[in-house]
Amino acid sequence: MNNLYFYTILIVSLVLFLIGIYGVLTRRNAIGILMSIEIMFNSANINLVAFNKFLHLEASIGIIFPIFIITLAAAETAVGLALILSIYRKLKSVYVEKMDLLKW
Amino acid sequence: MVENMKLPLLILIPLLPLLAFVINIFFGKKIGTKAAYVSLTAISVSFVISLYLFFGLIAGVEKTVEYTFEWLNFGSTGVKLGIMLDGLTAVMLVVVTTVSLLVKLYSIGYMHGDPRYSRFYAYLSMFTVAMLGLVLANNFLLLFISWELVGLFSYLLIGFWYEKKSASDAGKKAFITTKVGDLGFFAGLLLLFTVFGTFNFTELGQLVIARLASGSVSVGMLNLIGILIFCGAVGKSAQFPLHVWLPDAMEGPTPVSALIHAATMVAAGVYLVARTFFIYVEAPIAMSVVAYTGAFTAIFAASMALVAYDIKRVLAFSTVSQLGYMVMALGVGGYTAGMFHLTTHAFFKALLFLGAGSVIHGSGTQDIREMGGLGKKMKITMVTFLIACLSISGVPGFSGYFSKEEVLSAAYNSGNLFIYWIGTVTAFMTAFYMFRLFFMTFTGKPRTEIHAHESPKTMTVPLMVLAVLSIVAGGLFVMGHSFEKLVYFGAEGAGEGGAEAGSHFVRNMSITAAVLGITLAFFMYYLKKVSPEYLALKLAPVHKLLSNRYYIDELYEIIFIKPAKGLGNFLFKFDQKVVDGAVNGSGFMTVLMSKLQNLFDKVIVDGAVNGAGWIANKGGELLKQLQTGLVQNYILIAVSGLFIIVLIRIIFR
């Protein structure tokens, strides 16, 4: 029973992760891409917490790591949004296909 | 004294000159000639502290102390650095700070008006720091670091007047020659650390005995380590065959010669052997190597001093010879005797050098053939120089007599009479060439038009202080055996004290040798009863050999420098003839071929090149479709890559 529980969590987190990837790949809006990345972070966190609960790890390592991930995700969001706003001022757009200065 | 007060005091000794160095090197331009006072103040305080600790040790108030801290830690083994104070260190501290203080005082007059005045004082200070670090170190690593620092600053000081090519060459020669010895020293250190796993002297001293007893270290290994470490001493203390740098090093300013090449740096080699005496005691072969190298160097250098005409070179050879004496003393087990001679020698040799500097300063020449009769004009210099000469010759009552007699009785009591006789003959030669120098310089009639004048007070005061020290240093130490109490190695043989039987004989012999040497010089150079020129003519081959310094420099030229140059020349020739020929030939062939190819080129190659260009062009057109500039396209490809990687991982699980 425990195994079923555990594997369900892992599959759910996998599904969420792939939804995140799908979002990153298809969203035209840069803010949307940022949101998809948040989804991916969270799926990883779910995984870590599940490991902490079900695999008998040393004291609460699976909790410490998500804390750092959340911290860094917040920093990443702040910088990412700042970049998006900065680009928006230049290009008057948040659509990533407009950001193609590296194109041939 | 309170225990925890001693560490700050000990650290202060090298720290103050270091501070002076920093001030002088960074603010030298601003403070100008005040640089001398900065250095002087620093070294004076160090000197006072050294004296305080020294007398504390003599009176038995102080005990040997050691402070260590961990510097590096590689898991199981670590490297600890630290400083220690024992009798040996205290003696060296006093010698170094005394001579350093007087030399710095003296340099105020001697270096007056030099454009790099403050730099000179900075170097002198840093040299003192390195030397103090060397004697304070309680482990091989710190000792080695200081050792190399000493080498570096001696290089800078010898080549201080680097505009003169001979000076910069001499600096390089000194540096490279001593490095040859240091290579051996370093190898010895590595070996030592591999075998014993520590650099600390005290621990090593116990480990050597313990390991030897348990049989985990062989005597052969100790011999090897001893000989390798002795290599370093050979380089620094200018022992044969690495003695060639010291005479050339006289190109540096005379105070430098006095500080480095008389009292401190060259003594570092002797100090090293003394410090590692616990190895040599257990390693008989290394011990004999030390003894014979010292004895040979002593007589070898003394013979060269007999015919030299440059006043500083005579002193340089004399230094090499006296260092040989000290090394020899250590080699025959006379630990105390060697260190005693080091101490007294430091004083009278510094006096000789500073006196020579005063003579050069006053007369403007270094060639003793151009001097003569200077005594009338330079009374203080003459009297102090005479005291030093009497001292180094071993005339009873002067400090050199006591230490030399101890060295000779150590040799005599060790039973190695061969070495003893070499020492006695050297003593005779020493007396002769010192008084030859004295008579030629200060007595008789002026040989050339020299307007000599007495040197300023800053130069004569150090001379007088050193003269007093040269007289009393020996007697003070012998009285009450205070030096022996201070510098004593437990496992010493019947070096001194015990065997009184030989001592009368030794004493008489050494006095005889000194008197004979002085008398001979008196007859030859003062009364001119025996013409030196006639003798030189009679013994022409010997004279030529000696005045050319046994052709050692030429020998090195042939053995080491010529082949190196030859190799360079050969490579140059090879380059010119073969490589250039090949290049030119291939150039010619290229021209020929290119004419042929021209035709071929136009038709086929151009076609191919154009074709390649066309292909590249079209391919680029095609491939640029991939470079969309859309980040998400790239990510998609990356994710597909992830898919492929995981797939491969699953398949080849």
Added chain:
Amino acid sequence: MDLLSIISKVPVTYLIFLVFAVIAIAAAFLVVSVKSVMHAALFLAVFLLSVAAMFFIFDADFLGIVQILLYVGGVIVLILFAVMLTARVQSHLLQQTNEQKFMAMFVCGLLFIMLSYVILTSGLQGFEKSVLQGGVTRDVGRLLLTVYVLPFEVASVVLLAALIGAMAIVGKKDE
């Protein structure tokens, strides 16, 4: 064995987890597919809240609180601001997904098959751990200030750097 007896053996936390999992997946899917970015941001909030709920279920109460405070309270607000600041060009009429939609779906599908294969054949044995005395929060606090104090401090420096960096990037005056 009938269905009822199976259900009765299932722990209640599992059922609650399943509920939130469904909510999370649905919300996440809406985040990546709805046309309005504003709506997407709101669905993201729902998703983050359900993840927080999952953390509570997995005995990571401290993490759940952090999730709510930081994500729902901070990140979502930040995103909403950004959405509103750039709202001039947002329109329901514009295509919100690009043309590689089907290719992306295909790749994600393949990855799903493969990674779930990896997970299911991993042979990991999960056993529910008994809850620590006083919850894991005490444990986490102790660890953060002892073993992980250096990363903890570094994280604070990173946050500060991100703060200043964000201000520097946005605050730059256009020429």
